[in-house]
Amino acid sequence: MQVFKKASFISLGVLFFGAVLLFFSYNPETHFFFPKCPVEQYMGIYCSGCGSQRAAHDLLHFRIADVFDHNFLFLPFLALVTQHVLSKTGIISSKSLISYRYAPIVILVVIAVFMVLRNLKGTPFEYLAP
Amino acid sequence: MENNSGLPPKPDNYLVWAILSTIFCCLPTGIASIIYASKVNEAYARGEYAEAEKASKNAKMWAMIGAGIGLLVTIIYFAFFGFAIFASAADAGF
Numbered sequence: 001m002q003v004f005k006k007a008s009f010i011s012l013g014v015l016f017f018g019a020v021l022l023f024f025s026y027n028p029e030t031h032f033f034f035p036k037c038p039v040e041q042y043m044g045i046y047c048s049g050c051g052s053q054r055a056a057h058d059l060l061h062f063r064i065a066d067v068f069d070h071n072f073l074f075l076p077f078l079a080l081v082t083q084h085v086l087s088k089t090g091i092i093s094s095k096s097l098i099s100y101r102y103a104p105i106v107i108l109v110v111i112a113v114f115m116v117l118r119n120l121k122g123t124p125f126e127y128l129a130p
Numbered sequence: 131m132e133n134n135s136g137l138p139p140k141p142d143n144y145l146v147w148a149i150l151s152t153i154f155c156c157l158p159t160g161i162a163s164i165i166y167a168s169k170v171n172e173a174y175a176r177g178e179y180a181e182a183e184k185a186s187k188n189a190k191m192w193a194m195i196g197a198g199i200g201l202l203v204t205i206i207y208f209a210f211f212g213f214a215i216f217a218s219a220a221d222a223g224f
Contacts, residue, residue, distance in 0.1 A: 015201075035207045039157050047157040077153045084146050098145045101175060104168035107145070108161070111152055 024060040028053040046118050048073060048111045051130025070130050073114055140174045141186035143167035144193045151196035159196030163189050 028034040039047040051070035058066035059074070067075055080098055087096040097103065118128035145167040152160030166189035173181035 035203060049153050049157060049160075052153060071153070073153055077149055081146055081149060098149070101171045104143065104145055104148075104164050104171060107149065108164045108168065111161070111164075 019056075020060065023053065023056040027057050029057075046115070046130055048115050050118075054130070069127070072118075072128055073110070137174070137177060137179050141170055141183045142190070143170035143186060144189045147193035147197065148189065151193060151200065159192050159199065163192035163196060166192060 026034070034053055037047060037050045039045065040050050049071070052074055055067045055070040055074040058064075058070060059078075064075075083092070083094075084096040084098050086092045087094060087099075098107070114128065117125050118130070119125075143166070144163060148160050148163035148167055151163060166185045169185035170182050170189060173179075173185055
C-alpha cells in the first residue's frame with residue numbers, strides 16, 4: 001500500500017510537470033493535437049471546464065486577463081485547490097475552505113449558474129463564454 | 131467538526147478531486163462527485179455515519195471515474211498524435 005501510494009504520487013508529479021511543460025510550450029488554440037471538450041463537441045454547449053486548456057496556457061504566460069476571458073472560474077478554483085493542499089500539508093495553519101459543511105453545495109450552485117450564464121446569448125454573457 | 135463528538139471522524143468527501151474534474155476535465159462525473167460530497171457532509175451532520183461513509187465511497191468512485199476517463203482520453207489522444215507533436219517540437223527547435 002505504501003509503495004503504491006508513493007508510486008502514484010510520483011507518477012502524478014511527473015504527469016503534472018509534463019502537462020505544465022506541454023501547456024507552456026503550445027497554444028491549445030493554434031495546435032490541433034489538444035483534445036476538444038466532448039461536451040462542447042457533441043452537445044454544442046459550453047460546460048464549466050470549457051476553455052481551461054487555453055486558460056492554463058494563458059496562466060503559464062502570465063496573461064491573467066486572458067485566463068479570466070477563457071474560463072472565469074479557472075483561477076478562483078485553482079486558488080481553492082491550492083489553499084486546500086497547503087492547508088492539508090500543514091504549510092498554512094488556516095482550515096481548508098472546501099472542508100466546510102456547505103462548501104459542496106456552494107460550489108455546485110456556482111458551477112451550475114456559471115454554466116447557464118456562459119451559454120446565454122447577449123452582451124454581458126458572451127464574456128463568460130470560452 | 132460539527133457537534134458529533136461521539137462519531138468517528140468524518141469520511142473524506144473527495145471534494146478537491148470533484149473540483150479538479152469539473153473545472154479541468156469531465157463535467158458529468160464531476161457533478162455526480164460534488165453531489166455525493168455534499169451528501170457526505172449532510173449525512174455526517176445528521177449523525178448518520180454509515181450513510182456518510184456510503185456517500186464517501188460514491189464520491190470517490192465518481193471522482194476516480196472522471197480522473198480515469200480524463201487520463202485515458204489524454205493518453206490515447208497523445209499516443210495518436212504523438213508523432214505530430216514530436217514533429218512540431220522538432221520544428222520549434224527542441
